[in-house]
Each structure stands twice: as structure tokens, then as C-alpha cells.
Amino acid sequence: MSSKLSEEDDNRLLKTKEVIREFPILTQYTLSKALKDKKISYTKVGNTNYFRVKDIENFINLGKKSDNDD
Numbered sequence: 001m002s003s004k005l006s007e008e009d010d011n012r013l014l015k016t017k018e019v020i021r022e023f024p025i026l027t028q029y030t031l032s033k034a035l036k037d038k039k040i041s042y043t044k045v046g047n048t049n050y051f052r053v054k055d056i057e058n059f060i061n062l063g064k065k066s067d068n069d070d
Contacts, residue, residue: 009053010052010053010054010057011052011053011054012052012053013043013050013051013052014050014051014052014053014056015048015049015050016028016031016048016049016051019031019051019056022053023056023060025060026056026060031049031051034059035049039059039062040055040056040059041055042055
């Protein structure tokens with residue numbers, strides 16, 4: 001049952017400010033650059049970008065891996 005909860009949690013959509021609040025390692029600049037470079041997927045509704053929690057976590061983990069490769 002806990003895995004179902006975590007799956008639902010992973011599929012939550014967060015606005016840019018919510019992402020920055022929940023993942024303080026990210027800044028608005030980082031998200032904007034990731035969008036421009038197509039490194040993170042998002043859903044746009046009107047003028048608002050929404051990000052899936054699992055996509056944000058994958059983006060952070062990929063960034064950590066590339067930092068360790070240097």
C-alpha cells in the first residue's frame with residue numbers, strides 16, 4: 001500500500017514556485033535552463049508550467065551523477 005502512495009506522490013504536478021519550495025537545491029534559473037535545454041519535461045497550462053515530482057527527482061539525480069563523473 002505504501003508503494004501506491006509513493007506512486008501517487010511521484011505523479012503530483014507542482015508549479016515552479018512549489019518545486020523551488022519542495023526542492024531547495026533548485027532555483028528558478030535552473031528550472032528555466034533545464035526547460036530551454038529540454039532536460040526536464042513539463043506541462044503548460046496557460047502561462048503556468050507544471051512539473052511531475054518524479055521528473056524533478058530524476059533531473060536532480062542525473063545532475064548529481066554528472067557532477068560525480070567529473
